[in-house]
């Protein structure tokens with residue numbers, strides 16, 4: 029089986045700042061990959077390149093064997109790539125349910141009762157059912173993070189990109205979220221998860237990727253990679269709660 | 271009684287202004303596009319209705335069955351082929367392009383139909399009237415016009431807040447980038463918004479043509495009435511737009527009652543007063 033996602037030599041600079049430097053790796057069908065790296069390393073930029081909101085200077089993105097480098101964000105979403113935002117960006121003047129219905133209809137290609145069904149399923153899965161009719165703009169941080177996840181799921185992704193979805197949550201909230209993500213994994217969706225809270229990552233992912241200055245500096249088994257000397261060096265001075 | 275009559279006529283006229291304004295409001299709400307050609311498109315719709323009515327011998331109301339889809343199709347094509355290319359961070363390109371479009375439509379109509387005033391003839395309904403009270407007689411046509419305006423606003427309101435298309439409109443209006451990441455095809459959704467806007471323009475054009483005589487140059491005046499109704503009512507609020515149209519209509523009717531020359535002026539004055547006191551209009555959208 030070909031890999032679901034394949035990045036080859038993906039590079040992007042803004043003047044002197046290199047946000048992606050010859051990024052090359054693949055994600056298998058059903059695999060969960062964790063991404064760590066210091067602030068400003070280019071992790072979010074990597075998601076922008078994968079989803080199509082940022083165009084690379086060089087390199088390719090392949091999804092399920094198809095070259096998608098020149099496709100728009102909307103086209104990539106319809107093929108099954110979906111992301112959550114580090115800073116939640118709900119459609120604030122719409123209800124939680126309406127947020128999900130937009131995703132289910134536009135990205136998920138579902139209509140009428142089917143879209144409703146998908147939205148309700150995801151609301152339940154992400155624990156947002158009691159908030160279905162609340163305006164998204166009035167949600168708490170935890171609820172907004174859950175909405176990010178829920179809205180992405182409603183597009184019926186095959187690859188889910190999570191950007192620091194556990195950031196800013198309490199330990200208990202974080203544990204709940206980890207459980208939700210584990211459930212999502214079981215449905216066969218591939219995941220790339222950027223997270224500074226390493227212990228949350230380690231309980232979910234099959235593989236860890238370390239990014240620094242836009243470069244992939246280490247990858248492999250999550251725990252071994254965390255012990256890797258280079259990784260320790262990058263994180264030196266940073267609290268690593270693994 | 272004369273005054274009561276004037277106010278009621280003004281209210282009913284406000285329905286027509288709301289029809290002028292609704293499409294303008296919709297487009298601004300969805301894509302922040304100010305369509306300078308809106309008034310000329312209303313006039314274009316009146317001429318299309320005229321052509322259909324004369325060549326097929328149809329009543330203008332029946333001609334609506336053709337005018338509405340033709341205008342909607344035109345709107346979709348215009349948006350996809352021209353206007354989408356002008357949208358971006360800069361608000362100037364869409365203004366310039368729709369201004370150019372306005373000139374093209376006006377001059378195209380002058381070439382095709384000359385500057386002679388035209389009128390759509392709807393038959394006996396034009397002079398039919400209802401006697402409400404001993405001294406109060408209302409034309410059936412203005413009542414119908416107002417009822418259609420209310421129905422159009424209610425319909426748009428339903429689309430906006432109850433349908434999948436409306437959710438797409440609101441999502442893309444809130445955040446275009448996020449909406450596209452959710453799989454929304456912006457070019458297509460904008461096309462549908464313009465189609466809907468011009469479908470309403472089709473209705474407005476037919477009522478305009480039945481109510482008064484028209485020639486290719488009157489579009490800019492309709493655009494101004496439309497703008498005034500939208501801004502009086504508050505941006506982004508469809509029922510507010512109806513209220514804005516009614517306020518404008520009543521102001522004009524009262525102005526005309528005082529002095530026939532003051533009709534349009536009175537409308538402008540009320541508009542300026544509202545703008546000075548409540549720059550966001552009387553009923554701005556409260557959400558967000």
Ligand SMILES: Nc1ncnc2c1ncn2[C@@H]1O[C@H](COP(=O)(O)OP(=O)(O)OP(=O)(O)O)[C@@H](O)[C@H]1O
Pocket residue numbers: 042045046047065066067068069070071072073074114
């Ligand atoms: N569109 C842009 N234009 C200019 N610079 C940018 C742009 N996007 C990102 N950058 C810069 O690229 C660098 C990497 O940013 P990015 O958001 O990808 O980092 P990150 O690894 O996600 O960091 P964090 O952990 O803080 O979220 C930063 O210095 C950022 O300022």
Ligand SMILES: [Mg+2]
Pocket residue numbers: 071072073114191
């Ligand atoms: Mg980031």
